[in-house]
Amino acid sequence: MSLRDVIASVEGREKRLTVFDPPSEAVVTDLREYFASQQVRIEVGESDSDLSGYAVLSDEDDHAVLAAVDLRDLEGAAEATAGVGEPRTFSGLLEHLDDTTFTSYDTEQMLAATREMEDRAWRKGTGELHAGFQRVGALRQQKAVYEDLAKKRLDIHAYCTPAADVPSVEGVTVHQADTPEIRSSWFVVFDGDGDPNDACALLAEDRGDGERREFYGFWTYDPSIVQRVLDHLRDRYLVTA
Known part of the structure; x- marks a missing residue:
């Protein structure tokens, strides 16, 4: 998968x-x-x-x-x-459009949707949060945001492609992976700390032409779909960390 x-x-x-x-x-x-x-x-x-x-x-x-x-x-x-x-x-x-795919979302729209997922994790204060940044530059730009999130009792995992200048983000485990899905995927996944009502995920693939980033994907509050994404990330990247 x-x-x-x-x-x-x-x-x-x-x-x-x-x-x-x-x-x-x-x-x-x-x-x-x-x-x-x-x-x-x-x-x-x-x-x-x-x-x-x-x-x-x-x-x-x-x-x-x-x-x-x-x-x-x-x-x-x-x-x-x-x-x-x-x-x-x-x-x-x-609020009823989760699990409905979207097309051609730009970076601004993706950032706004990302904030909704991050805010859920912040308000909960506990649980597991995974975020895919694609490039190291995006991780660097969001470093302060994720260090603030790490002040909560969250187990945070960030993903990006390998680079010589990957920043250290206090309280965050950074995974460098040279795989097609990490290069092309923007995601934020929160497990809800065991509460299915708080679980959520944003997952999209960059299908732009290289000059313009255009994302295709979905957001969901369906705990079964959130779990599928979490299981994949844990099995593929955490067990070998």
Whole structure:
């Protein structure tokens, strides 16, 4: 198994967002533009009075309704938050989009998603945290962040490709590995310290052209998927450390 295999196992988990009787075409346009980088299919439909003016998010496989939001709240929703860049009124939908693959995330979007995973570990204060930086330069840039995290009772493991100038990060075990998946993968995985409700993972592969970094992957709060990533990292890199 590899990290790419884990991403492949999540691929195809498409969600469907059905927009019932939108108050304006601009709302539909905003939704299509925002979710363009995720596997969310946008449909427009007519409804009975109970669902008029709503967007309903459902699972493509079993058609289960995951969330519904009032479309009036989405008008003019292009204003972004300081987080991942999502409009405030989309938050009721976003929390149901874990295990949905995204495409073409840039470095800024990846950093914002990374902070969410790191914040969970910080708030928990205990447990195991794994972070893949690809290049030593990225690890160096985040050195202070991870030394702060290490002040908690966290067992932290950082990964990057080998280099002569890999920094020492206090409280963090740094693993240098010259493998394709470490060179291409950005990941942050937190085991939740045994609590499945706190387990989370962000895993993406850099599929850019070398000049521009573009990431394809997913984030998840599914403890079984988090465990698969953890098992691979532990078996592949920790047992030989």
